[in-house]
Amino acid sequence: MLIIKxxxxxxxxxxxxxxxxxxxxxxxxxxxxEYCFEEVFDKDMSFKDVSKWVSIFISPIASTLxxxxxxxxxxxx
Numbered sequence: 001m002l003i004i005k006x007x008x009x010x011x012x013x014x015x016x017x018x019x020x021x022x023x024x025x026x027x028x029x030x031x032x033x034e035y036c037f038e039e040v041f042d043k044d045m046s047f048k049d050v051s052k053w054v055s056i057f058i059s060p061i062a063s064t065l066x067x068x069x070x071x072x073x074x075x076x077x
Contacts, residue, residue: 001036002034002035003034004016004017004031005032005033005034006031006032008024008026015057018047018054021047021050022047027046027047028044029045030043031043031044031050035069041073
């Protein structure tokens with residue numbers, strides 16, 4: 001289970017976070033991501049970073065959630 005934690009609440013998918021940032025006109029926020037209750041990363045992200053994350057999430061680069069998490073752990077966004 002993927003959990004995206006921010007100061008504005010928790011999200012289950014990067015796309016949900018991106019839409020929230022658009023709706024609230026947020027240009028950056030602090031993001032802590034957990035997968036199966038293990039911390040993946042904890043950092044500040046810009047709207048551009050989140051948009052890039054959405055574009056590659058479950059894509060040819062990351063075809064599964066596990067691949068997406070692996071990509072994030074190795075530097076990702």
